[in-house]
Amino acid sequence: MTINLPGHDSEPLPTCRKEMSRRGWEQLDVLFISGDAYVDHPAFGVSLLARLLEAAGYRIGVIAQPDLKQPEELQRMGRPRLFAAISAGAMDSMVNHYTAAKKIRHNDAYTPGGKPGLRPDRATIAYTAAVKGAFKGVATVIGGIEASLRRLAHYDYWSDRVRRSILVDSKADLLIYGMAETAILEVTRRLDRGEEMSALRDIRGSAYLSGPEQPLPEHSLLPSFEQVSADTQLYNQAFRLAAEQSNPFSAKSLIQPHGNRQLVVLPPALPLSEEEMDRIYALPFTRQPHPAYREPIPAYLQIRHSITSHRGCFGGCSFCAIASHQGKRIQSRSLASIVKEVDAMSAQPDFNGTISDVGGPTANMYGLACANPAQERTCRRSSCLYPERCRHLQIDNRTNLKLLQQVRNHHKVRHVFVASGIRYDLLPLQPDYYDALLDHHISGLLKVAPETFSDSVSRVMHKPGAAVFTAFLDDYRRRCRAKGRFPGIIPYLISGHPGCTLHDMIEVARYLKHHQLRVEQVQDFTPTPGTLSTCIYYTGSDPFSGSRIEVVRSAKEKRLQKALLLYHRPESHRDIEEALRLCRRTDLLPLLLGSHKPRKAANRSEKNRK
Numbered sequence: 001m002t003i004n005l006p007g008h009d010s011e012p013l014p015t016c017r018k019e020m021s022r023r024g025w026e027q028l029d030v031l032f033i034s035g036d037a038y039v040d041h042p043a044f045g046v047s048l049l050a051r052l053l054e055a056a057g058y059r060i061g062v063i064a065q066p067d068l069k070q071p072e073e074l075q076r077m078g079r080p081r082l083f084a085a086i087s088a089g090a091m092d093s094m095v096n097h098y099t100a101a102k103k104i105r106h107n108d109a110y111t112p113g114g115k116p117g118l119r120p121d122r123a124t125i126a127y128t129a130a131v132k133g134a135f136k137g138v139a140t141v142i143g144g145i146e147a148s149l150r151r152l153a154h155y156d157y158w159s160d161r162v163r164r165s166i167l168v169d170s171k172a173d174l175l176i177y178g179m180a181e182t183a184i185l186e187v188t189r190r191l192d193r194g195e196e197m198s199a200l201r202d203i204r205g206s207a208y209l210s211g212p213e214q215p216l217p218e219h220s221l222l223p224s225f226e227q228v229s230a231d232t233q234l235y236n237q238a239f240r241l242a243a244e245q246s247n248p249f250s251a252k253s254l255i256q257p258h259g260n261r262q263l264v265v266l267p268p269a270l271p272l273s274e275e276e277m278d279r280i281y282a283l284p285f286t287r288q289p290h291p292a293y294r295e296p297i298p299a300y301l302q303i304r305h306s307i308t309s310h311r312g313c314f315g316g317c318s319f320c321a322i323a324s325h326q327g328k329r330i331q332s333r334s335l336a337s338i339v340k341e342v343d344a345m346s347a348q349p350d351f352n353g354t355i356s357d358v359g360g361p362t363a364n365m366y367g368l369a370c371a372n373p374a375q376e377r378t379c380r381r382s383s384c385l386y387p388e389r390c391r392h393l394q395i396d397n398r399t400n401l402k403l404l405q406q407v408r409n410h411h412k413v414r415h416v417f418v419a420s421g422i423r424y425d426l427l428p429l430q431p432d433y434y435d436a437l438l439d440h441h442i443s444g445l446l447k448v449a450p451e452t453f454s455d456s457v458s459r460v461m462h463k464p465g466a467a468v469f470t471a472f473l474d475d476y477r478r479r480c481r482a483k484g485r486f487p488g489i490i491p492y493l494i495s496g497h498p499g500c501t502l503h504d505m506i507e508v509a510r511y512l513k514h515h516q517l518r519v520e521q522v523q524d525f526t527p528t529p530g531t532l533s534t535c536i537y538y539t540g541s542d543p544f545s546g547s548r549i550e551v552v553r554s555a556k557e558k559r560l561q562k563a564l565l566l567y568h569r570p571e572s573h574r575d576i577e578e579a580l581r582l583c584r585r586t587d588l589l590p591l592l593l594g595s596h597k598p599r600k601a602a603n604r605s606e607k608n609r610k
Contacts, residue, residue: 010284010285010286011286012038012040012286012288012290012291013038013040013047013050013051013054013060013061013062014028014060014061014062014077015038015061015062015063015064015077015290015292016076016077017076017077017078019061020061020077023059025059027059027078027079027080027081028059028060028061028077028078028080028081029053029058029059029060029080029081029082029188029192030050030053030058030059030060030061030080030082030083030084030085030188031060031061031062031063031077031080031083031084031085032046032049032050032060032061032062032063032084032085032086032087033063033066033074033084033085033086033087033127033131034046034062034063034064034065034087034089035065035087035088035089035093035096035110035119035123035127036064036065036089036090036110036111036119036299037064037065037110037111037112037289037290037293037297037300038062038064038289038290039288039289039290039297039299039300040285040286040287040288040289040290041285041286041287041288041300041303041304042280042281042283042285042308043303043306043308044090045087045090045144045145045179045180046062046085046087046089046144047062047285048181048280048283049085049143049180049181049184050062051283051284051285052181052184052185052280052283053184053185053188054283055283056185056188056189058082058188058192059081061077061080063076063077064290065111065118065119066127066130068120068126068127068130071130071133071134074130074131074134074135075134075135079135079138080135080138082139082188082191082192083138083139083140083141083173083187083188083191083197084131084135084138084139084140084141085141085142085143085184086124086127086128086131086140086141086142086143086170086172087124087142087143087144087146087147088119088122088123088124088127088144088145088146088147089110089119089123089144089145089146090110090144090145090299091110091145091146092145092146092149092150092528092529093119093120093121093122093123093124093146094121094122094156094157094158095526095528096108096110096119097116097121098158099524099526100496100524100525100526100558101524101555101558102158104116107298109297109298109299109302110297110298110299111297112289112293112294112295112296112297113295113296114297114298115295122169123146124142124144124146124147124150124166124170124172125166125169125170128140128142128170128171128172129170129171132171139173139174139191139197140170140172140173140174141172141173141174141175141176141184141187142166142167142170142172142174142175142176143175143176143177143180143184145321145325146166147166147167147170147175147176147177148177148178148324148325148530149321149324149325149528149529149530149531150163150165150166150529150530151165151166151167151175151177151207151265152165152222152238152242152254152256152263152265153165153224153225153228153229153238153256153258153263154529154530155235155527155529155534155535155537155538156529157526157527157528157534157537161229162225162228162229162235162538164225164258165207165225165256165258165263167207167208167209167263168209168225168258168261168263173197173208174187174197174200174206174207174208175206175207175208176205176206176207177205177206177207177265177268177325178205178268178269178325178326178327179269179272179311179325179326179327180205180269181269181272181276181280182204182205182269182270182272183203183204183205183206183269186203187200187203187206201217201264202217202266203266204248204266204267204268204269204270205266205267205268205269206266207263207264207265207266208263208264209258209261209262209263209264210261210262210263210264211260211261211262212260212261212262214262216253216255216262216264217252217253217264217266218252218253219252219253219254219255219264220241220242220244220245220252220253220254220255221255221256222237222238222241222242222254222255222256223235223237223238223256224256224257224258225256225257225258225259225263226257226259232538232539232540232541233539233541235535235538235539236535236539236541236542236543236546237543238256239532239535239543240543240544241254242254243382243532243543244380245267246268246323246324246328246382247268247328247377247378247379247380248267248268248269248270248271248327248329249270249376249377249378250377250378251267251268252267253265253266253267268327271312271327271329271331272331273331274331274332274333274334275334277310277311277331277332277333277334277337278333278334278336278337281308281333281337281341282337282340287304287344287345287348288348302356303356303357304350305345305351305352305354305355305356306355306356306357306358306359306419307338307341307342307345307355307357307358307359307407308333308359308360309332309333309338309358309359309360309363309366309403310330310331310332310333310359310360310365310366310367311326311327311330311331311360311361312326312327312328312329312330312331312360312361312365313326313328313330313360313361313362313365314328314329314330314365314368314383314384314385314393315362315383315384315385315386315423315462316328316381316382316383316384316385316386316462317383317451317461317462317463318460318461318462318531318532318533318536319451319461319494319497319525319531319532319533319534320531321528321529321530321531322361323382324530324531326361328382328384329369329370329376330360330365330366330367330368330369332366332367332399335399335402335403335406338358338403338406338407339406339407339410342355342407342410342412342413343410346410346412346413351412353412353413353414353415354413354414354415354416354417355407355413355415355416355417356417356419357417357418357419357420358403358404358407358416358417358418358420359418359419359420359421360420361420361421362420362421362422362423363400363418363420363421363422364397364400364422364423364426364427364430364433365423365426366397366399366400366403367397367399367400367403368393368394368395368397369394370384370390370392370393370394371392371393371394372392375392376392382462382532383462385423385425385426385464386462386463386464387459387462395426395429395430396430397430397432397433398432400430400433401432401433401436404416404418404433404436404437404440404441405436408440408441415443416440416441417441417442417443418437418441418442419443419447421448421449422437422446422447422448424448424450424468424469424472424476425464425468425472427472428471428472428475434479435479438479438480438483438485438487439483442487444487444488445487445488445489445490446476446487446488446489446490447489447490447491447492448472448489448490448491448492449491449492450463450464450466450469450491450492450493451463451492451493451494451497452493452494452497452500452504452508453466453469453507453508453511453512454466454500454504454505454507454508455467456499456504457497457499457500457504459499460497460498460499460500460533460536460542460549461494461497461499461533462532466511469491470515473489473515473517476489489517490518490519490520491512491517491519492519492521492523493508493519493522493523493565494522494523494524494525495522495523495524495525495558495561495562495564495565496524496525496552496557496558496561496562497525497533498525498533498536498537498549498550498551498552499536499549499550499551500552500561501550501552502557502560502561502564502579502582502583503583505560505561505564505565505579506564506579506580506583506585506588508564508565509564509565509567509576509592510588510591510592512565512567513567513591513592518568519565519566522562522565522566524558524562525537536549536551537551559575560575560576560578560579560582561579563575563576563579564576564579564592567592567593573593576592576593577589577593580592
């Protein structure tokens, strides 16, 4: 991937005709449509890809959160010469709009003022239809997390049915999945050379629709949309076959028939090298929201003084979509690249000397890699840590330790925190990094994500069991006492996950109480597209082992599970008492509730308690 790096005296990319005119442009080459507000920061995917194409010499514009009731909004910069690139934004639009209980959310962190409702449901489909209506015959390319995780036929929690590939439903010309840099560059360059969109049938990290008469690449054939929507076992088979082709070094294309057409998903893009990662993050981002905004954007405020050091995760948690989108292989930036970003960040007038985060999906995976590259090219493991740590995994974290040292020693930096996820089961194997984290980089509380303390549920989640967390907790507290420091620890937990019963959650609550732990918030399991946990939720069985797994679907039981994790809150006590009575464990009332008497649920209707 070759890109040119313009100077850093940049301004935001055009969002209207007036801004195009200031650059002397009559027509855009590529028009980006995004469900997020336009923030020119590398943490926002549309901004990163738009800057990448700009650096390659193309004229790029961005329309953020267009009002589809006013079609002229999409036409304000004219018809793009090459194509329109469409994304729902940094989140799946249905996850963004609805809670796990399918209730409407009243805020949107990616919108000025946190206002909800500025992007439509199923935004990728809605935006593509609107663009096609605004510019007849324009080429359309869809991408982003929503398109990426819905690239195959998939279970959709909000409609409670299997939906077709989003490429079929959107009627877009091409789908790019994953992080998209190499794919979108190749698409742009080939269209610019005069190739037709219908000729782009060999680009890694893309998907297209083929007619029955067209030649197909070497592939793995999945059960058709019609089959997987009618038979849960065939849905499991399709999930398993797709998972087997996730290694970018050895994957075959996937073919999934949809009616009389074939959905072709080409192998994933190859991981970026350190040099390629450095070039991307050296692009001239202003690191600011577009100046037209008059209200703060919550997601931006959270990440404006943070640094992405790497991408990818080899943890393989069954409920997580990171590996499906970013890849399992860790792709790290160089120390020099990160320090240059600190230089740029610290020169901004709003920088206060504190870097809120240096990390990625999992902070202590920076710089880690497989010690056996030949084995890595054929590996089919979804996780390097489950069911046990792979013997080829390099865990030496001296590079990460050096990174934190260099950043905190920067002359304009007073504090550097690590707020990204931490794999606590790796920390004991990284003692120097562990000490540095405790000495310099925890802001009062260490947040880790065991997700459960039930061993049976841990196995479904592909997470370490309770014994591993207990050993970590004891060691963490011992280290803190030895240093004369007493930072607390906050575990993130999931309620309502497949395999988790009310009995399991009672044991989790007992564990919390016994180890004097409190949970700040509980994530109620949401079946998001593309994950193993969602497949299990839909089919009721593990697609790899075939074993049946109990799935909680009752709103009442979900509520009781969540209440047990929040045992310390008085408003949870009535639900806890009910859960203990249902499970014939009223002997635990004194342990979990102490002397507190459950409050009456005066405002809760009987209907809501069922």
